[in-house]
Amino acid sequence: xxxxxxxxxxxxxxxxxxxxxxxxxxxxxxxxxxxxxxxxxxxxxxxxxxxxxxxxxxxxxxxxxxxxxxxxxxxxxxxxxxxxxxxxxxxxxxxxxxxxxxxxxxxxxxxxxxxxxxxxxxxxxxxxxxxxxxxxxxxxxxxxxxxxxxxxxxxxxxxxxxxxxxxxxxxxxxxxxxxxxxxxxxxxxxxxxxxxxxxxxxxxxxxxxxxxxxxxxxxxxxxxxxxxxxxxxxxxxxxxxxxxxxxxxxxxxxxxxxxxxxxxxxxxxxxxxxxxxxxxxxxxxxxxxxxxxxxxxxxxxxxxxxxxxxxxxxxxxxxxxxxxxxxxxxxxxxxxxxxxxxxxxxxxxxxxxxxxxxxxxxxxxxxxxxxxxxxxxxxxxxxxxxxxxxxxxxxxxxxxxxxxxxxxxxxxxxxxxxxxxxxxxxxxxxxxxxxxxxxxxxxxxxxxxxxxxxxxxxxxxxxxxxxxxxxxxxxxxxxxxxxxxxxxxxxxxxxxxxxx
Ligand SMILES: [Cu+2]
Numbered sequence: 001x002x003x004x005x006x007x008x009x010x011x012x013x014x015x016x017x018x019x020x021x022x023x024x025x026x027x028x029x030x031x032x033x034x035x036x037x038x039x040x041x042x043x044x045x046x047x048x049x050x051x052x053x054x055x056x057x058x059x060x061x062x063x064x065x066x067x068x069x070x071x072x073x074x075x076x077x078x079x080x081x082x083x084x085x086x087x088x089x090x091x092x093x094x095x096x097x098x099x100x101x102x103x104x105x106x107x108x109x110x111x112x113x114x115x116x117x118x119x120x121x122x123x124x125x126x127x128x129x130x131x132x133x134x135x136x137x138x139x140x141x142x143x144x145x146x147x148x149x150x151x152x153x154x155x156x157x158x159x160x161x162x163x164x165x166x167x168x169x170x171x172x173x174x175x176x177x178x179x180x181x182x183x184x185x186x187x188x189x190x191x192x193x194x195x196x197x198x199x200x201x202x203x204x205x206x207x208x209x210x211x212x213x214x215x216x217x218x219x220x221x222x223x224x225x226x227x228x229x230x231x232x233x234x235x236x237x238x239x240x241x242x243x244x245x246x247x248x249x250x251x252x253x254x255x256x257x258x259x260x261x262x263x264x265x266x267x268x269x270x271x272x273x274x275x276x277x278x279x280x281x282x283x284x285x286x287x288x289x290x291x292x293x294x295x296x297x298x299x300x301x302x303x304x305x306x307x308x309x310x311x312x313x314x315x316x317x318x319x320x321x322x323x324x325x326x327x328x329x330x331x332x333x334x335x336x337x338x339x340x341x342x343x344x345x346x347x348x349x350x351x352x353x354x355x356x357x358x359x360x361x362x363x364x365x366x367x368x369x370x371x372x373x374x375x376x377x378x379x380x381x382x383x384x385x386x387x388x389x390x391x392x393x394x395x396x397x398x399x400x401x402x403x404x405x406x407x408x409x410x411x412x413x414x415x416x417x418x419x420x421x422x423x424x425x426x427x428x429x430x431x432x433x434x435x436x437x438x439x440x441x442x443x444x445x446x447x448x449x450x451x452x453x454x455x456x457x458x459x460x461x462x463x464x465x466x467x468x469x470x471x472x473x474x475x476x477x478x479x480x481x482x483x484x485x486x487x488x489x490x491x492x493x494x495x496x497x498x499x500x
Contacts, residue, residue, distance in 0.1 A: 366467025382431025
């Protein structure tokens with residue numbers, strides 16, 4: 001696949017320019033100040049109401065930020081533009097979010113930094129020294145949290161009229177997200193290799209929330225103008241902690257000094273420029289002084305650590321889409337392509353999957369779309385052609401939604417095609433059972449999404465094009481190291497990536 005290298009090259013060029021700015025003028029954050037109150041606790045929105053202190057302070061902070069002029073880096077508009085903007089006249093650190101896929105791998109880390117500094121600004125401007133961002137657990141509560149819905153249920157400050165009407169009035173939700181989270185939790189590899197790492201897999205349910213809330217949340221260039229963005233991403237950030245706690249093999253890429261040492265710029269509550277690297281944000285409680293209300297003890301990762309496992313890859317089927325491109329079309333869509341599996345390959349796959357450390361991934365590449373389609377697709381592998389989709393069936397492998405990468409009107413992330421991978425062990429074993437002599441395995445897609453009003457346009461706003469698909473075997477080899485080795489802590493030092 002050529003796409004990963006293309007993406008990486010473009011990104012490093014951009015990063016080089018940013019790094020020059022951040023290294024010249026930025027100070028590191030003041031660690032003493034961070035520990036003034038210990039620790040800040042990010043609360044589940046499900047337990048909060050419009051009059052809860054956290055919500056009252058969030059509204060006060062957002063109001064204060066919205067009253068500041070764009071020239072103030074703490075202003076609502078400036079902070080949103082750090083994530084993405086359509087405004088001309090680029091300012092330092094605008095458009096720096098990382099929603100591309102492949103080898104970029106800064107999704108969880110960059111958004112943790114971004115939320116951390118945003119939260120400090122809200123804490124300062126709200127006048128509530130105990131403020132911590134709440135989080136929207138959209139797996140348990142897929143409906144928009146009430147305080148963000150239409151007034152008077154919601155606060156006028158937290159409400160954005162341009163979202164999907166049925167999301168804003170609480171009659172439809174953002175859909176099924178747990179299978180996508182589980183796919184990420186089952187992947188011990190953080191970074192993109194030959195298939196998606198956990199840092200990419202978690203983007204699929206995350207993308208779905210963006211697209212289904214709709215309006216400005218559907219584009220990387222405008223999403224952070226919606227106050228719900230920050231409670232959505234607090235949940236994504238919580239899932240980073242939960243992924244680490246899910247399996248002793250799951251670990252941050254602490255031995256990758258480029259990943260750990262790449263510097264990103266932000267602004268603190270006094271509008272001073274600050275910079276951070278992923279090495280600064282591995283341990284939320286210890287380094288950033290916050291926890292989530294119900295999370296287990298955070299797994300402490302240290303830069304310089306040896307990874308608890310390594311991985312290798314074997315391509316099983318190179319061209320699953322035999323007559324590309326494949327289109328995800330408008331409306332209540334159902335479509336499929338089929339790829340052949342020989343008897344011999346089937347037997348090999350049976351053999352591979354005897355090993356619990358082996359996973360077969362189905363990856364789609366070269367995905368492009370003119371604009372946010374506003375829907376998501378359930379993906380099935382092996383579901384017999386013409387039969388009813390059923391998420392309880394062994395053939396359901398997850399859902400796919402697009403945001404940033406691959407969407408032409410969302411540059412710079414959208415300048416590169418998107419890709420997505422899903423693990424398919426259960427589905428492919430069920431499919432092979434039906435093909436004792438080998439044969440064609442169908443991959444099918446079903447459209448879902450919240451209904452729109454006529455003024456908001458058709459149910460699906462754009463056709464998605466997919467250029468290729470691949471079936472790849474991932475083999476994980478444990479190295480016998482635990483994920484949180486404290487003995488290697490002394491090796492941790494700030495490494496600023498040299499990008500040429
Ligand atoms: Cu996001």
